[in-house]
Amino acid sequence: MATEPIRGAASLANDSAVTQVGVMTLQSFLVWIAIGIVAALAIMAGYVGFGSLSQAWPPRLQAFGAGALLAMAAETMIPEAFHNSPRFSGLLAAFGFGLLLLVDATTRATTR
Secondary structure: OOOOOOOOOOOHHHHHHHHHOOOOHHHHHHHHHHHHHHHHHHHHHHHHHHOOOOOOHHHHHHHHHHHHHHHHHHHHHOHHHHOOOOOOHHHHHHHHHHHHHHHHHHHHHHHO
């Protein structure tokens, strides 16, 4: 069975496998250098841009990031559960988890 060259970036741990299927080592190295530069620029932009926000914004941004991570984890770690589901199934999983937390917080507040 013939393997096709991998298109796009691969993980550093997979670099030897990438070179075996035809992607040059220099090309792989340059892709990772570009990823590092873009990540550093994004971090600097985030530090400057979000540094001047009021105290109400960090919890909202953290909740958005947590929802994004939860949606990504749900779609990649449980692919069988989302096989015949809509494309926004990760969003539904994150919404359901948020609803679960809301119900838990509400019931805890009423039992005190």
